[in-house]
Amino acid sequence: MALDDLDEDGDGQLDAHELANKIGWTVEDAQRFIDEHDKDKNGKLSEKEWEAFMKEAEENKQQTDMEASLATICVTAPFSAAASGIGLQIHKYLFNNITNFFLAK
Ligand SMILES: [Ca+2]
Ligand SMILES: [Ca+2]
Secondary structure, eight states, X not given: OOHXXXXXXXXXXXXXXHHHHHHTOOHHHHHXXXXXXXTTOSSSEEHHHHHHHHXXXXXXXXXXXXXXXXXXXXXXXXXXXXXXXXXXXXXXXXXXXXXHHHHTO
């Protein structure tokens, strides 16, 4: 999926509202995702930042699949997971979902 497909206002930047609208996330989750890949810290993803994410996503797909399986186990069995690790595992699970979503397009 190219950034152009997600960039609704056509400014060449993907912001949290555009991302949230497109994939049904909350704006907060979308912003968290963007912040993680926002190299110049302007709160949006440029085409370059987006492409870097897509490249990373391709390379890490196998690894994130594995981590998602682990995350699912942690989420469905929260009592056996260390409390401090649960947020991170859920985040990885979200990351894997978005990776699969974009790679499928
Ligand atoms: Ca935009
Ligand atoms: Ca940016």
